[in-house]
Amino acid sequence: MESVLGRYRNLIILVGVLFLQVLGLAVQVKRNAENESSRLIRIWTVSAVTPFEKTLVWIQTSTGNIWHNYFYLRGVRAENRELKAEIERLRLQQVRLTEDAEQARRLQALLAFKEQFISQTVAAQVIGSSGSEQSRSVYIDKGTREGIKPDMAVITADGVVGKVLRVFHSTSLVLLIDDQSSGVGALLEKSRVQGVLKGTPSGEVILEKVTSDELVQAGEPVLTSGGDRIFPKGLRVGTVSKISSGADLFLNIRVKPAANLSKLEEVLVVTKVEEKEIAPSQNSTMRAADILAQRLPSVPDKPAVEDANKNAANKPANSLKAPGSAGAQTKPAPANSSANPGAETAAKPTNPPNTTSAGGPKKSAPPSGVGGPVDSGTQINYGSQVPPATARPANGAAATVKPATAQKPAPPVVKAVEKTAKPAALPKPKPPQTGNDESQPDQAKPALPDQASPTENKPAQPKADQPKVDQPPPQDSPQ
Amino acid sequence: MQITYTSGEQVEVYRFSIPVTIGVPLIAFFLQAFVPLRFPFFSMFDLPLLVTIFFGMARRNPVTGLLTGGIIGLLQDSLTHQAIGIYGIAKTVVGYGASSLGVKLDVENAGSRFLVTLVFYVTHEVVYFLVARGLVGQNLRWSWSHELWAALANAFFGVFLFAVLDRFKQRA
Numbered sequence: 001m002e003s004v005l006g007r008y009r010n011l012i013i014l015v016g017v018l019f020l021q022v023l024g025l026a027v028q029v030k031r032n033a034e035n036e037s038s039r040l041i042r043i044w045t046v047s048a049v050t051p052f053e054k055t056l057v058w059i060q061t062s063t064g065n066i067w068h069n070y071f072y073l074r075g076v077r078a079e080n081r082e083l084k085a086e087i088e089r090l091r092l093q094q095v096r097l098t099e100d101a102e103q104a105r106r107l108q109a110l111l112a113f114k115e116q117f118i119s120q121t122v123a124a125q126v127i128g129s130s131g132s133e134q135s136r137s138v139y140i141d142k143g144t145r146e147g148i149k150p151d152m153a154v155i156t157a158d159g160v161v162g163k164v165l166r167v168f169h170s171t172s173l174v175l176l177i178d179d180q181s182s183g184v185g186a187l188l189e190k191s192r193v194q195g196v197l198k199g200t201p202s203g204e205v206i207l208e209k210v211t212s213d214e215l216v217q218a219g220e221p222v223l224t225s226g227g228d229r230i231f232p233k234g235l236r237v238g239t240v241s242k243i244s245s246g247a248d249l250f251l252n253i254r255v256k257p258a259a260n261l262s263k264l265e266e267v268l269v270v271t272k273v274e275e276k277e278i279a280p281s282q283n284s285t286m287r288a289a290d291i292l293a294q295r296l297p298s299v300p301d302k303p304a305v306e307d308a309n310k311n312a313a314n315k316p317a318n319s320l321k322a323p324g325s326a327g328a329q330t331k332p333a334p335a336n337s338s339a340n341p342g343a344e345t346a347a348k349p350t351n352p353p354n355t356t357s358a359g360g361p362k363k364s365a366p367p368s369g370v371g372g373p374v375d376s377g378t379q380i381n382y383g384s385q386v387p388p389a390t391a392r393p394a395n396g397a398a399a400t401v402k403p404a405t406a407q408k409p410a411p412p413v414v415k416a417v418e419k420t421a422k423p424a425a426l427p428k429p430k431p432p433q434t435g436n437d438e439s440q441p442d443q444a445k446p447a448l449p450d451q452a453s454p455t456e457n458k459p460a461q462p463k464a465d466q467p468k469v470d471q472p473p474p475q476d477s478p479q
Numbered sequence: 480m481q482i483t484y485t486s487g488e489q490v491e492v493y494r495f496s497i498p499v500t501i502g503v504p505l506i507a508f509f510l511q512a513f514v515p516l517r518f519p520f521f522s523m524f525d526l527p528l529l530v531t532i533f534f535g536m537a538r539r540n541p542v543t544g545l546l547t548g549g550i551i552g553l554l555q556d557s558l559t560h561q562a563i564g565i566y567g568i569a570k571t572v573v574g575y576g577a578s579s580l581g582v583k584l585d586v587e588n589a590g591s592r593f594l595v596t597l598v599f600y601v602t603h604e605v606v607y608f609l610v611a612r613g614l615v616g617q618n619l620r621w622s623w624s625h626e627l628w629a630a631l632a633n634a635f636f637g638v639f640l641f642a643v644l645d646r647f648k649q650r651a
Contacts, residue, residue: 010541014575017549018568025564025614045508045557052509131511132566133522134611134619135559139512165560175560180618201620262519 043168046139050171053127054141061125088157088268092118099223099234118232120272122146124154126264127171136179136199137162138264143170151230153270159236159258160184160224161267172269176261177237178205185227186237186255188220194227197237197255205238207253214251216243222255232273491587493537493648503644504530504551512558523629525600527551529637531570532599533644535577536586544581548574562615569606573599589638596637600630 005012068077096118124140142148144167154161154174162182166173175182177197184197186207193214195207207222220240226233238257246252495503507526515522531551535544552570556563577599580586586595604626611617 010545010575010579013542014545014571017545017571021549021553021564021567021571022614025562025568025610028562028564029615041553041563042557045554048505048554049508049512049558052505053513056513126516128509128512129515129522130559131508131515131522131555132559134607134617135561137560138516173560179560181560201618202622264516 042166046168046171046173050127050139050141050168053139054171057125057127057141084157091157095223095234095236118270118272119274120270121155121268122148122271124148124172124267124269126267130173133203134201136176136182136203136261137165138174138176140172140174140267140269141170142269143168143172145170147271148172148269149271153231153235153273154267155231155235155270156259156264156267158260159238160231161259161261161264163230164269174267177257178203178261183228184231184237185225186222187225188216188240189223190217190220191215194225195253197222205255205257207240207255208250210251210253212245212249212251216240216251216253218243232270492539492651494651495534495537495647495649499647500534503534503647504554507551508554508558511555523632524636525603525633526640527555527566528570528573528600528603529596529633529640530644531574532577532596532637533641535574536581536592536595537648539578539581541575541578541582544578545571545575548572548577561611561617565607565610565615568610569603572606573603576602589642592638592641593634597630597634600633601626604629 065077122142124142124146126138127141128139130137130139140154148164148167150164150167152164154163160177162174162176162179164172165175176199177184178199180199180201182197182199185194186197187194188207188210191214193210193216195210197205197207199205210216218240222237222240224231224233224235224237236258238255240253241256242254244252504527507530511524511526531544531548534547538544538547548570549567551574552567553563555566555570559566577595580595584591584595586592608619608621612619
């Protein structure tokens with residue numbers, strides 16, 4: 001027996017060692033919960049290796065800093081770094097704002113919708129990798145000491161990098177998105193198709209769970225969907241590089257990561273993501289017509305309107321001339337609004353109230369909240385809820401009348417009017433032509449003169465910083 | 480290419496000082512983890528494996544070889560996010576094989592080292608693949624072309640690395 005043991009001693013030891021390791025593997029696979037049983041050996045190894053890496057990175061960084069900041073280009077490098085940080089911040093902000101705008105249009109009915117945004121990050125330096133092609137992960141020089149926790153998102157200015165997998169005292173292990181065990185909830189920017197971003201054994205990144213009936217184009221940006229509760233929605237992940245039909249009616253979409261995962265140096269760990277509800281009064285309820293109304297010519301300043309109101313009160317005959325008179329010809333024809341009371345009036349809501357009231361003696365309410373009964377005694381209340389129809393004044397008419405019936409008073413429109421009610425010195429786009437050019441007000445005028453007075457109705461000289469607009473002809477000019 | 484069969488008495492057995500025994504694997508880990516960040520192609524090399532093969536062939540003791548391989552493999556596992564033991568098993572087998580081969584063959588010249596490293600790299604990858612796929616359930620793909628290129632690269636690199644590490648050898 002002893003001779004057998006002695007003869008096969010090496011082999012027995014080999015089998016024993018292998019058996020122990022297989023047993024350890026089986027235990028880990030069975031538990032499958034963060035491998036806490038093996039945490040100690042990981043801490044030992046990381047503690048043994050990362051100090052070298054940190055030291056080398058520190059020496060490298062320090063030497064580079066000394067050279068670049070004092071010998072090579074003094075101060076420029078620091079400034080450049082600050083600018084890069086600023087760009088990173090602005091890119092994040094831009095991504096959020098763009099996505100929020102899209103979101104607001106699509107989900108305007110969902111008042112309880114919650115938005116996410118990154119409110120706090122920790123900058124970290126990549127100090128090492130796992131050293132294995134089968135484990136695509138990197139170590140960063142921030143750990144529990146800096147408030148890093150597992151499952152925090154790791155990003156760069158270019159895009160998503162991965163998530164924190166394990167945290168040690170002063171280092172953390174980050175699982176990259178190209179690892180085969182990673183998964184990121186993602187969506188395509190244009191088609192809004194959602195899928196799961198996964199790594200492959202060869203290090204490629206693919207978007208899974210996209211059915212073949214979806215229209216996906218190469219080059220389409222891929223963003224985080226926020227569905228994984230790790231990455232905030234709207235972060236750039238990459239772009240679609242190749243599409244092919246896969247198995248089981250799913251597309252095989254390859255994605256090129258936006259961040260250069262093979263050469264990572266500095267990353268940001270998202271330590272705080274805030275969630276808040278959009279208030280109902282925010283732009284989420286803004287309609288397309290309201291947005292268009294914002295772009296239309298502004299309501300004049302209040303004092304100017306009051307002056308014009310006085311003038312109009314002094315000359316009621318001129319301002320309330322019947323259609324067909326000289327004064328009426330200079331004002332927009334009511335037919336414009338009445339001929340197209342639907343979407344046209346919603347999109348171009350400026351003509352009707354003023355034209356119907358100032359241009360003619362109509363007292364009846366227009367069909368769809370366009371304009372209102374003439375009430376020359378009321379003042380325009382800029383702080384009240386004003387329908388889009390009043391967002392754009394006609395010459396002098398707004399001074400004398402006010403649409404009394406705001407059929408759909410909406411807070412965003414008030415905002416729009418308030419914005420546009422600022423002094424009209426800012427350049428404004430030319431309003432859409434309605435077919436009756438003469439009905440368009442002079443956009444370059446800061447204050448609207450009384451149109452009944454030919455002397456005051458001269459076209460204002462456009463300022464140098466204002467866009468050149470078509471000037472309406474004098475009020476008394478023959479048509 | 481000279482691979483000479485020698486008896487146990489004719490084979491030189493070496494040992495290493497404790498700093499070398501501990502320091503060389505640590506440096507290998509450090510380089511393996513650090514250099515690919517700057518030079519991504521470096522990840523195709525497996526420095527801990529080369530160190531395992533070198534120590535196994537130089538010591539020529541199967542038990543020491545398998546233990547060295549096992550410890551180095553386990554430490555390498557602990558740097559990854561995967562379960563600990565996959566590299567451990569693979570390197571245990573390689574350490575045992577290299578030291579057993581070192582007893583019977585003269586592996587002092589560059590040609591034999593090149594061939595031995597080539598064979599053991601492929602062996603290591605096969606064992607790793609089987610364990611990772613069969614025991615852990617990882618979704619791995621075997622690519623002969625990739626493995627052969629990597630084996631050739633490691634074999635070339637191993638020849639130079641072994642020449643450097645020869646300086647730390649001490650006669651037992």
